[in-house]
Amino acid sequence: MVATRIEAEMRSAGLTQTPRRRAILVLLAQCQRPMTAQAIHHAVVTAGERVGLTTIYRALHRLTEAGLLHAFDTDDGRGYRYCGGRPHQHLVCDRCGRVTECPPDVVALWLSQLREQTGFSPNAERLDLHGVCASCRSHRGA
Numbered sequence: 001m002v003a004t005r006i007e008a009e010m011r012s013a014g015l016t017q018t019p020r021r022r023a024i025l026v027l028l029a030q031c032q033r034p035m036t037a038q039a040i041h042h043a044v045v046t047a048g049e050r051v052g053l054t055t056i057y058r059a060l061h062r063l064t065e066a067g068l069l070h071a072f073d074t075d076d077g078r079g080y081r082y083c084g085g086r087p088h089q090h091l092v093c094d095r096c097g098r099v100t101e102c103p104p105d106v107v108a109l110w111l112s113q114l115r116e117q118t119g120f121s122p123n124a125e126r127l128d129l130h131g132v133c134a135s136c137r138s139h140r141g142a
């Protein structure tokens, strides 16, 4: 399922379908937190592929440029998240580092009220809202 969606998104982004790019996207699609290039490299090598870190960097750069990945500043450095092509807003947990997406109807309502009340028309293509996720809130102190 995930692989099919990824292939469709790579096609519509005009990217060549290389096994490596696909492997990186499938890996990141299973992650709740952004992964650094080093961690991705480690996972790919552990899975049995012989690939250099530079190659991983190059693939990540290309995938980010194509809009399929978003980059985040994490405690470990620059992390990548598989996001797919459509516009969305991130909810970033400052405790566990998990990144989820804000429900689109909530954003649409909020943005239209913002426009109505302030006349300001925001560009919400990329929006990071920092805070504490539900699971961290319920495990306070854990």
Ligand SMILES: [Zn+2]
Binding pocket: 069, 070, 081, 082, 083, 088, 090
């Ligand atoms: Zn994103």
Ligand SMILES: [Zn+2]
Binding pocket: 093, 094, 095, 096, 097, 098, 132, 133, 134, 135, 136, 137
């Ligand atoms: Zn959290």
